[in-house]
Amino acid sequence: MIKILFNVAGTVALTLAIIGIFLPLLPTTPFLLLASACFVRGSERLHRWMMRNKIFGPYLVNLQNGSGIPLRAKIIAIIFLWTSLAISAWFVPYAWVSVFLLIPGFGVTIYLLRSKTLVRVDDRDH
Secondary structure, rough: OOOHHHHHHHHHHHHHHHHHHHHHOOHHHHHHHHHHHHHHHHHHHHHHHHHHHOHHHHHHHHOOOOOOEHHHHHHHHHHHHHHHHHHHHOOOOOHHHHHHHHHHHHHHHHHEEEEEEEEEEEOOOO
């Protein structure tokens, strides 16, 4: 029964992580890490799938072993973040809400810029 609860929690966390890719106020990384932790305890098969997933796998492996975030991922994340924040601010009828959107924008941007950048082997040769 407890494994089922971990699997349900992992699935919910993974779903929120996927939604967080597109919504600027919903963080992706914490939900991915939570999903991974839940799947470790709930289903070896689901955890293995997540770690081998073409999209999430390399990101999770690099985060969990302390290698860092690839530069390309940082750039794409910052572009998507500020684009979605700008679109959100454009459609929000209250100016104070638009200003409030700057808080997570700056917070996530600072986090990404201060995070260790993954250096690939072929990048070190140049």
